[in-house]
Amino acid sequence: xxxxxxxxxxxxxxxxxxxxxxxxxxxxxxxxxxxxxxxxxxxxxxxxxxxxxxxxxxxxxxxxxxxxxxxxxxxxxxxxxxxxxxxxxxxxxxxxxxxxxxxxxxxxxxxxxxxxxxxx
Amino acid sequence: xxxxxxxxxxxxxxxxxxxxxxxxxxxxxxxxxxxxxxxxxxxxxxxxxxxxxxxxxxxxxxxxxxxxxxxxxxxxxxxxxxxxxxxxxxxxxxxxxxxxxxxxxxxxxxxxxxxxxxxxxxxxxxxxxxxxxxxxxxxxxxxxxxxxxxxxxxxxxxxxxxxxxxxxxxxxxxxxxxxxxxxxxxxxxxxxxxxxxxxxxxxxxxxxxxxxxxxxxxxxxxxxxxxxxxxxxxxxxxxxxxxxxxxxxxxxxxxxxxxxxxxxxxxxxxxxxxxxxxxxxxxxxxxxxxxxxxxxxxxxxxxxxxxxxxxxxxxxxxxxxxxxxxxxxxxxxxxxxxxxxxxxxxxxxxxxxxxxxxxxxxxxxxxxxxxxxxxxxxxxxxxxxxxxxxxxxxxxxxxxxxxxxxxxxxxxxxxxxxxxxxxxxxxxxxxxxxxxxxxxxxxxxxxxxxxxxxxxxx
Amino acid sequence: xxxxxxxxxxxxxxxxxxxxxxxxxxxxxxxxxxxxxxxxxxxxxxxxxxxxxxxxxxxxxxxxxxxxxxxxxxxxxxxxxxxxxxxxxxxxxxxxxxxxxxxxxxxxxx
Numbered sequence: 001x002x003x004x005x006x007x008x009x010x011x012x013x014x015x016x017x018x019x020x021x022x023x024x025x026x027x028x029x030x031x032x033x034x035x036x037x038x039x040x041x042x043x044x045x046x047x048x049x050x051x052x053x054x055x056x057x058x059x060x061x062x063x064x065x066x067x068x069x070x071x072x073x074x075x076x077x078x079x080x081x082x083x084x085x086x087x088x089x090x091x092x093x094x095x096x097x098x099x100x101x102x103x104x105x106x107x108x109x110x111x112x113x114x115x116x117x118x119x120x
Numbered sequence: 121x122x123x124x125x126x127x128x129x130x131x132x133x134x135x136x137x138x139x140x141x142x143x144x145x146x147x148x149x150x151x152x153x154x155x156x157x158x159x160x161x162x163x164x165x166x167x168x169x170x171x172x173x174x175x176x177x178x179x180x181x182x183x184x185x186x187x188x189x190x191x192x193x194x195x196x197x198x199x200x201x202x203x204x205x206x207x208x209x210x211x212x213x214x215x216x217x218x219x220x221x222x223x224x225x226x227x228x229x230x231x232x233x234x235x236x237x238x239x240x241x242x243x244x245x246x247x248x249x250x251x252x253x254x255x256x257x258x259x260x261x262x263x264x265x266x267x268x269x270x271x272x273x274x275x276x277x278x279x280x281x282x283x284x285x286x287x288x289x290x291x292x293x294x295x296x297x298x299x300x301x302x303x304x305x306x307x308x309x310x311x312x313x314x315x316x317x318x319x320x321x322x323x324x325x326x327x328x329x330x331x332x333x334x335x336x337x338x339x340x341x342x343x344x345x346x347x348x349x350x351x352x353x354x355x356x357x358x359x360x361x362x363x364x365x366x367x368x369x370x371x372x373x374x375x376x377x378x379x380x381x382x383x384x385x386x387x388x389x390x391x392x393x394x395x396x397x398x399x400x401x402x403x404x405x406x407x408x409x410x411x412x413x414x415x416x417x418x419x420x421x422x423x424x425x426x427x428x429x430x431x432x433x434x435x436x437x438x439x440x441x442x443x444x445x446x447x448x449x450x451x452x453x454x455x456x457x458x459x460x461x462x463x464x465x466x467x468x469x470x471x472x473x474x475x476x477x478x479x480x481x482x483x484x485x486x487x488x489x490x491x492x493x494x495x496x497x498x499x500x501x502x503x504x505x506x507x508x509x510x511x512x513x514x515x516x517x518x519x520x521x522x523x524x525x526x527x528x529x530x531x532x533x534x535x536x537x538x539x540x541x542x543x544x545x546x547x548x549x550x551x552x553x554x555x556x557x558x559x560x561x562x563x564x565x566x567x568x569x570x571x572x573x574x575x576x577x578x
Numbered sequence: 579x580x581x582x583x584x585x586x587x588x589x590x591x592x593x594x595x596x597x598x599x600x601x602x603x604x605x606x607x608x609x610x611x612x613x614x615x616x617x618x619x620x621x622x623x624x625x626x627x628x629x630x631x632x633x634x635x636x637x638x639x640x641x642x643x644x645x646x647x648x649x650x651x652x653x654x655x656x657x658x659x660x661x662x663x664x665x666x667x668x669x670x671x672x673x674x675x676x677x678x679x680x681x682x683x684x685x686x687x688x
Contacts, residue, residue, distance in 0.1 A: 006590065060669065063669065067665060067666065068662075070662060071659065077651050103132070113139060235645075235648075238652070239652060242659070242660075253667055262670060262674055262675075265670070269663065269664050270616070270620070273623045273664070274623055277627055277630065280626075280627065281630050284599075285633075287637055287649075288596070292645070293645055
């Protein structure tokens, strides 16, 4: 278990990756011609003139939907182990998963009834 | 286990009852759910069954503590009927969160796998973070929520790392397998396992607010709505202590030499810090928070004398503490509502305004202070005599000295009650409120007169 | 399972995983203790949880027992639930005081 030798490929990869980035950045800065003008220094945004600051607060509703999405999305990871062992777990496993889904569904019904998903 | 199912379903039922036009429905559903949960729980007595591939082991220990928590929450929910403090979250959600939290508590007292310990702590805590902040537009409540949340999550990460280290050594999350592994190690447990155990002590110590992990307690207790504080200082504390005790009674009995010194220091520090700081508090709510810390310190004595302090003395202590605390908080809620303050001065002249309330306050605080013939006295008596039997004389001496300090600050409230006050308008009490006060006060005295009722249970 | 176990310990011994997780965990602890921005404190806690996840996966492969990996799933779920509640609390506070600096919240003694 010679650990230092095992890390050698990773080290080489790291040096190559960093070296490439540093070399190209230094090279372009040194070799490329520089012309400064007002038009050239402007922020480019698909040809449209940019307006305002990018850090404007956006609607809190996005945030709410995002949180709810994360919650329901993550619960799915329990289904992978269950799906893999579907045959071994049999009917009992299926019923247990139904109970799990029922609890999730109750949560979904609750947030719909509360109007958390209404945009207006 | 059935209690766990009933509690989860009752939580959902309470949640959806909020959509009904009948505003009292949520309370009724909650009371009913708790009564059913308590009954099915008691029906399992003396069966000791392992559920879910041995994730949960429902023995008499689990049933007794589940029963205590369900009954305590029943009393707290009953207080909601006449509750006046503005909680800006609708009642139904509050009840649902309390139910989910209690479900976590039930997992905490019945786990036989460290996975269930972790899940139990999280299910207990996450609803509490929301409950602490349930006065949405009050800054103190916000602050309580964020502090409790950050420190709570921080502590659970430590708990988790401890569990992982123990798993790394023993290749199992099951507490009996871990105990067997430690026994085979012949008193020479691997360092990684001991490190994991100390991280568990830290994480659980935070939950029961043992010094030096107690800093969040006064702030969170003071900032939360009073009814939530009542829940935290009774049900949550019961669950935390029971989980802690279960862990050490089942998983680590073979290496007592490793943890007894640490827990002894924790116990001494916790009760001293709690009692000494409580003396300087002018707010009764904050004082009760510090007294809660102190009581956690007394309870830690049961851990170090685990050989001569059976689970029944912990159970008895927790019941005595829970009934007295619910009673004290019930009075505090009335004072808060009528005078608008939670200071000791708010209690002045109470004997003129309502002799009934004055009497109830006296019983509650006498029981908390541990003066005979109340339950608080016998609870301390059993605990301390167990500690002496196990040879922890110096710890018992510190505990007794601390109890004397405690008497001072509890009596400050009682003397305020019987002193002259400026306000003399009589206090109106709701029927249910009054009933809860009478039940808790009677229990505080009756359990003191017949301690065998509880002591013989486990 | 044995195959993976052999492979994992071939690439790097178990001690390295323990060390890496301990370092990540300590970074998380330092982040919580030193930073005053609630969101960053919160991210540090997530780092602590993920250090636990990494170590669990490593131990699980080392012991050839699946229990550790299942535990990781539970930690992920719990972390997601904590994120939801925590961010909701932070939004609530931001609406009231228009800041997420923990020092602004000092009405109660810390």
